[in-house]
Amino acid sequence: MSKRRFGRVRKLPSGRYQARYPGPDGMDRSAPHTFATKREADIWLSKKETEIHEGDWLNPDLGKVSFKEFGTAWVDERPGLRPKTVQLYEGLLRLHLIPTFGNRTIAEIKEPHIRKWRKALLDAGVGPVTVAKAYRLLKSIFNTAVSDGLIKSNPCKIKGAGKEDSPERPVLTMKQVFVLADSIEPRFRMLILLATFASLRWGELAALQRRNVDLEAGTIRIVGTTTELKDGSVTIGPPKSEAGKRLVSVPAMLLPDLKAHMETYAEAGEFGHVFIGPKGAKLRRANFTRVWAAALKKAKLSGFHFHDLRHTGNDFAARSGASLRDLMTRMGHSTTRAALIYQHTAIERDRAIADALGKLAEKGPERPRSRWIGHVTGTEDRIELRKNQRPGRESIPDLASLDESG
Secondary structure (H helix, E strand, C coil): CCCCCCCCEEEEECCCCCEEEEEECCCCCCCCCCCCHHHHHHHHHHHHHHHHHCCCCCCHHHCCHHHHHHHHHHHHHHEEEEEEHHHHHHHHHHHHHHHHHHEEEEECCCHHHHHHHHHHHHHCCCCCCHHHHHHHHHHHHHHHHHHCCCCCCCCCCCCCCCCCCCCCCCCCCCHHHHHHHHHHHHHHHHHHHHHHCCCCHHHHHHCCEHHHECCCEEEEECEEEECCCCCEEEEEECCCCCHEEEEEECCCHHHHHHHHHHHCCCCCCCCCCEEEEECEECCCHHHHHHHHHHHHHHHHCCCCHHHHHHHHHHHHHCCCCCCHHHHHHCCCCCCHHHHHHHHHHHHHHHHHHHHHHHHHHCCCCCCCCCCEEEEEECCCEEEEEEECCCCCCCCCCHCCCCCCCC
């Protein structure tokens, strides 16, 4: 039997075969597993020889770092992460990743392990959005492991697993918005109205200062947002993206109320906050929850979150005919994804209105004749219009009566 050119194979007492080879680092290395036949061991050695020859060989010792160690270091080494993002990543690691993968090495974790882990989370009732976030974090960690030369490829290959399919949130009607605003404690009335009609986020409202409000121009400049951490601390920093820094126009009808709010409830001074608690403290979600729940109960509403006000305002803006760019600017988004959702909603609503008008027309005893009747007269085919004097002609109803939410 001829001697192998690269590596060697030996039969073990168990009857299986072991393959060994000289690594580029000068170390004598063995395959990570044994083989049922000598041919399988030979094939594995041939592939390993090709890897070394083509420069694709990875030191298997590098991939022996535990996932817990590598994942924790990955979060610590990310530059520029916002405090709340760090808190999110640490929570996902602690609750959903380390319990399954913590004691495994990076090199040991394969695609079947990822599939089994994801299914187990979903079967256990973990929310799909949380599972998607955990999967994206896992994939990012393995991307770094590939870049660092610890493994050859990323085992996270489940199509669509990182996509968040959040359930559609409800939208309030115009009437419900004002009923809710009138039901909440007076100092928070403008909080409700600006969240809706200026499409502002909770953090943007909580960070809003007097210097950012121009009552004469009717605008609000968004330059910061608050972040609340689990330890109870509140930080103020810039928006998530440059698009978040924006100038938002306030409907003229709200300006008198906004002015009255500034005079009555806002903190004093140029850097004073526009919205503060009854005792002068910064707004906190935990403290506002009680106020919000009481207002919903008084307004006879249920199932709404504060963020649904912004969602409602975006929906109103889309129905008003705002373009995609207009929506992106007002919402503070750098991509078209969210704005397209609201544009699609507006198009669907416009179709619903058109269909409703068609049904109204069909219900009549006969289709109404046109208000104007065209006559072609003269050698120049001049069109002459004269009014239709037919008595008893039905008029098109006010669109506002078709849908209270309009």
